[in-house]
Amino acid sequence: MKLTGWLIYNGGMATEKFIDLHNWYVKTAKTLQIELKPIANNQLFSQIENGQFKLEPQLAKPDFILYLDKDIHLANQLERLGMPIFNSAQTIAVCDNKITMHQQLAGAGLPQPLTIFAPMLFAQIKKPKSTFLDHVEQSLSYPLIVKEAYGSFGEQVYLIHNRTELDAIATKLIHRPHLFQEYIQSSYGRDMRLHVVGGQVVASMERVSSHDFRANVTNGAKMFATEPNDRFIELAIAASQAVGADFSGVDLLFDQNNEPIICEVNSNAHIKTIYQATSIDVSQFIFKHILAKLKGHSI
Ligand SMILES: Nc1ncnc2c1ncn2[C@@H]1O[C@H](COP(=O)(O)OP(=O)(O)O)[C@@H](O)[C@H]1O
Ligand SMILES: [Mg+2]
Incomplete structure (x- = not known):
């Protein structure tokens, strides 16, 4: 039986880079007999009508939704309308905000740097x-x-050296949610990105920057395929499970004993960089996981 899926993306991000990425997912889906249709979040209008959830235009419901956007209200609406959505609205919401993400990971008792959340101020x-x-x-x-x-791509992450810098950044960010965190010096410019799909690590890379404490590839870090040890693998899986992700990219830092410590969990990790580093096509694993899960729900 041929399944249909929607790929939801952000209407403001219809650049060539993203269109290529969507085509990649569409192509993989096709090999698995799935007809995947990219739809921008702003092509769908969520409303409450007569006290009921409603979506305009009224399209035929897909069998599932691959949700690659962060429009949490739309994700929630689609879920409330009974559409199976991957990742769930809850997972996307938890991961989108680094504060709720750290709290969720702490709820599962997982190792993270000492982190202090800024109070909300009017x-x-x-x-x-x-x-x-x-x-x-x-x-x-x-x-x-x-x-x-x-924030993402390391662009909203700062290294602060003294009280003058601390005063300045805390004042600048005062009306934006932010956090203060222990600097894991042993991990300077170096971290591990593990892609977890359905409770398994399917691809991993190490990222190394020679010029910056941040190991984001978009920030100039070099990446290479790696075989993480069991402790890294187990922690990445536990972190992904703690946020309820079907698929995720978990960033792990190296503590002074080279043991893993969680930096963050991305609910929408890019599959292109990991492919360039490892030649592993994570989209295959994502669709296979979705199919297995749908089967479990007898669709
Ligand atoms: N507590 C920390 N100690 C040392 N390096 C860190 C720490 N937190 C983040 N980094 C570095 O900064 C990079 C970006 O931080 P991250 O929290 O992943 O933000 P983003 O969502 O922008 O990628 C990480 O990949 C890591 O290299
Ligand atoms: Mg990151």
């Missing part, structure tokens, strides 16, 4: 409390890491 407050910043510097010492809750 617009009339212009400066963070110095007692709070005293607490941050006493707990973490310098250098320390500051991250915005919403």
